[in-house]
Amino acid sequence: MAHFQPSFLDEVLARTDIVELIGRHVELKKSGSNLMGLCPFHHEKSPSFSVSADKQLYYCFGCGQGGGAFQFLMEHDGYAFPEAVEYLAEKAGLEVPQETKQDHGDEVRQKRDYELLERAAQAMNKALHGELGGKAAAYLQQRGLPADIIRDYMLGYAPPGYGFMKRLFGSDSATNSRLETVGLVFKGEHGYGDRFRDRLMFAIRDRRGRIVGFGGRVLGSGEGEAKYLNSPETPYFHKSDLLYGFSEHRDTIRKSKQLVVVEGYMDVLALASHGLKIGLAPLGTAIGERQIREIFRLCDTPVFCFDGDRAGRQAAWRALERMLPLLKAELMPAFLYLPEGEDPDSLLKQEGGEAFARRLKEEAKPVLETWLHGLKLLAGQGAEGRARMAKKADTMLAAMTDSYLMQAWRQEAERSSGIALQHRRRAAVTDVASEPAARADIVLNPVEDRFMAGLMQKPARFLQLSGAAMEFFVDNPAIHALYSRAFSMQADAETETIDIARQLIRECPADQNMISRWINQATVHDIEYKSLLLDMEANDIRCRIRQGLSLGESVQLQKRLRELQAQQQLLKEQLIDTGA
Template structure:
């Protein structure tokens, strides 16, 4: 499918009512002019998820999820934008015109890569049933996998030989170029033919969150090293953005309220076969911020499963700080030495594994116990070492109450003065603050410049009259923030042909700009609860004017000083004149 015309998106939005659609997924309760529910995108007991029929948008005040009806369906069904459009168009009884030639390169490339990977998986699965795969199949059975599991995880076998997959794909009209771009074949140097990347290996498709195959992990059946060969990074596959198994486990993660984090494919698959389904694997790499962001969509509690060796090392625990920094509560479950979830579940039982998980310890307690054992002896140097390991973790705890409790506990266990610890922590904080300051700066301080822009943005989206007033009073160039400015210009174009409501349609025009969408939702949330909207409108306009003027005055004054220093009299005169004009304007 090529780029979807905006006109179609608008017609879908005209035809579908967000309340009607959302209520098929969630029980909505009327609350004033809106509807409320418990948010499906984060865990909560009191509803902070609001659907507005007037604005045709939803917004969660807990996790900040928000958008129009298409955005809701995308998020809830884990669909891509074109997939959601297709589904919603069908529902609205609209046909999506197929644009010819106007394909935008990326999305069709992505689609072709998914297709190539899917075709490869099909081929490998088929091959697993043939006599030449006997060794592979025996190996998988011996590892405890049953046929149903192999089918569900689409495990297969890449036969020996250099061009098997390429020949198969050629018949399915998949080009050599796409196979190469998918990492399935490798371009040979010296002008020879491309060759299949995976040969004589068991293949594990790696799925993205939505269940599209983005890559493969391929294992040899002997114990020689390295055991796994993986797809290279491609347009659809970036190792740091994938959690293996998430497409299978996301529902269970949400239902159980927590995720088990393990290392390898088999550590997901074997527990899954034994009905432990809330598991994802990092595939042996350190957790990344993108992976944590994926998890956060489903839960805010993580149980990291280590074997005794890893769990005994402060270094492996340090890697978990990224979970804490993103607001997750972290537990550690330690398996006996040398065991991983795969071997443990096979050797003992799913039940025994569940018990280990049940005994998981809070990361803070776990780490502290570990360090106290390691640096036994109550000397001041030892205690300082413990403090040095603990503080960087504590500093990342986002909840201030929990952070304070941890600090208190640390002080009491180490028999140290809490005030001294706090002081030490503020030093550690300074080290980290540069990384996180951006986030805190955005949470706008009342009366702050950005805040007034956000208010105006919200008011303008909610009401065309407000927009007209604002555009007439101050003009769009007065906005400093690039994101706000972008939305304002979009709004100007929108209001030229339509009266509103603008919210849902403006969001649909910002599909690829998360920041802008977030700004719109934030603006609406703020503007919506304001009592006297006219007063806020004029206050904000006045505020922005004043700020801009002060900014410019400061600028001109600096320039003036320079001009005076180099005795450039004509520049001095001109600058003085401009400064005077500004001062006069300021008074009027």
């Protein structure tokens, strides 16, 4: 793991404009002292994602995600921390210290592996246009894929026989070992051999756009081979986590708020060639929960598009079953079955992109309607069929985690079957990765929360606090530790412009969402801050009085409380006069 000096991290962040970084993915508009946009981490119809250009921090008031430039690259684009630092350092024209580079051999090896995969993809793309690639090129021409799609999606060809990888990279043992690690060769009885031979090749990218593996389609008879062959599981290629077209289409999907899930690589490319860069596909197998989770993060109204034959309906039902634990009332997936014998590619050729887009909009059925229809088909006719339908509905509803949505679905199933369900909600969902939980040891009331926001937004206010203020939050150890540390930072600072928020996030990464929220809240102006400070002291006095004090101490505190209340009344009158 790389260890970067704090001074170097500060220099990288000082040269990074978080507004420009986030603005590549989010349309930001000025709102008060901050900028607002639609959150890239969850789906929303009105903006709740705030970016502070002054403090270089972002926060979403909808889902609670917050942080700085490093955190955005890690959460949004899938960078590891050292990668995020190096990426921003390179953009800023800074050289990463040599001792740091030598400290993370794993990152160096990973970079070398990604370069191997990229070179392999380029070589396969070149082979597609060479003498040996005629058969694959003719196939793509027959499928109607234009040259720019072939280029942009790095389609290629793996020549027949063995030795292509050897000619490209050499055959020393270290090279063969790395090629095996990334899934380009396998080790057999007679040494290393090419994994992909005589296949049309599809480069598969991760969230950051790096090639991590390949899918290969056999051409011709294939001599009994599988029609599609994927890279094996490697440190970089995890089939159940990846979606074909994700990195290429992510921004278009977010901006257009349209996403269609199709069954194969060629369907994704056919959509893209007709101007619909909104398609994603699993990698040749049934779609899984982790892939569905990524889909829902991108778009809350995805359309799952399947062939209208028996196999297509079975695939749709499997997808529906797997999405049940992830469904929420805010999500509105739909299912589209294509006419018998048709797939997206064939329909696009017949009717064009605009007509297919209308089909997605007009013919896709809501997930609930799809579920009820599927239950009826599975159950059959008569009283026995209705009983089977109710029983199957009960079993499937047990997978749902949104209790309100589950109740709505249960009512619809009871209405459709005519039978009262005996639903049993499962106690916990153990097969679905949960979202990161917020810290449970920090609970603030509205006054305390706004008070901390006022301090974080204008840290020089720490220097104006009285000795009594150091007792604030003593009954909340976690927040008191943060509060005291910030006070010490400001007291020790040589200037009043120290970026306390950034330093706190570095020292207390578990609190970065909360700190970012304080920064991105509506500005706490001086008159409001004075009122909050009075409330904080008054609340502290009330707490001390309840704990039991001597008569003399109690009288003194009661007197101070009346003074604070009088000052608070004056401030309220000022707020009314100023219209604040």
